[in-house]
Amino acid sequence: KAGVTQTPRYLIKTRGQQVTLSCSPISGHRSVSWYQQTPGQGLQFLFEYFSETQRNKGNFPGRFSGRQFSNSRSEMNVSTLELGDSALYLCASSPGPLYQETQYFGPGTRLLVL
Amino acid sequence: QQQVKQSPQSLIVQKGGIPIINCAYENTAFDYFPWYQQFPGKGPALLIAIRPDVSEKKEGRFTISFNKSAKQFSLHIMDSQPGDSATYFCAARENAGNMLTFGGGTRLMVKP
Numbered sequence: 001k002a003g004v005t006q007t008p009r010y011l012i013k014t015r016g017q018q019v020t021l022s023c024s025p026i027s028g029h030r031s032v033s034w035y036q037q038t039p040g041q042g043l044q045f046l047f048e049y050f051s052e053t054q055r056n057k058g059n060f061p062g063r064f065s066g067r068q069f070s071n072s073r074s075e076m077n078v079s080t081l082e083l084g085d086s087a088l089y090l091c092a093s094s095p096g097p098l099y100q101e102t103q104y105f106g107p108g109t110r111l112l113v114l
Numbered sequence: 115q116q117q118v119k120q121s122p123q124s125l126i127v128q129k130g131g132i133p134i135i136n137c138a139y140e141n142t143a144f145d146y147f148p149w150y151q152q153f154p155g156k157g158p159a160l161l162i163a164i165r166p167d168v169s170e171k172k173e174g175r176f177t178i179s180f181n182k183s184a185k186q187f188s189l190h191i192m193d194s195q196p197g198d199s200a201t202y203f204c205a206a207r208e209n210a211g212n213m214l215t216f217g218g219g220t221r222l223m224v225k226p
Contacts, residue, residue, distance in 0.1 A: 004157070017129045032212075035214075042217075042219060043216035045215070048212050101212075103160070103214065105150075105158045107156055108157050
């Protein structure tokens with residue numbers, strides 16, 4: 001099976017712009033979670049989707065949003081970009097929403113905000 | 115508020131040594147504790163995970179020790195190899211959801 005794929009892998013934006021990142025989960029996986037990784041804050045949970053519904057949301061401002069499509073693919077959007085949004089954005093998929101199921105991470109999208 | 119505290123931040127050992135990475139948590143609702151390994155340019159990959167009803171779990175050269183009363187758990191890497199050089203993250207998850215809370219990470223270097 002192919003792993004979690006994320007596009008694009010690298011992205012450069014300027015302050016005030018918006019960005020959309022895409023995640024395709026492992027085939028058959030229906031739960032997708034997003035995380036932000038920065039040197040200062042480490043790995044932080046953004047949100048989780050299952051069956052096109054957001055189930056959990058981390059402590060991030062409303063500029064961060066996401067959605068999931070019927071084929072389980074997910075996108076996250078960041079509007080009005082700030083310098084501090086520069087980070088590696090990771091997507092993880094699991095078969096379902098049950099807590100005991102392993103999450104598999106993609107390689108991430110590295111976003112640089114200038 | 116950092117709910118999972120990980121130490122040390124960095125660690126250097128010789129090949130064959132046994133690096134030990136420690137994590138402590140506060141939230142008693144956590145009941146699933148995975149460890150992830152991350153190489154530069156890659157996403158984290160699950161190494162091994164434990165539930166609090168078990169005090170120790172081994173998978174290959176990786177062992178988790180868990181102390182529920184102290185709310186601490188640790189990762190031991192037996193017979194470490196240069197290829198184990200990576201950043202290691204402990205994490206915890208509540209039984210109510212699929213959200214992982216990560217420790218700050220430990221950068222391990224295994225010298226040949």
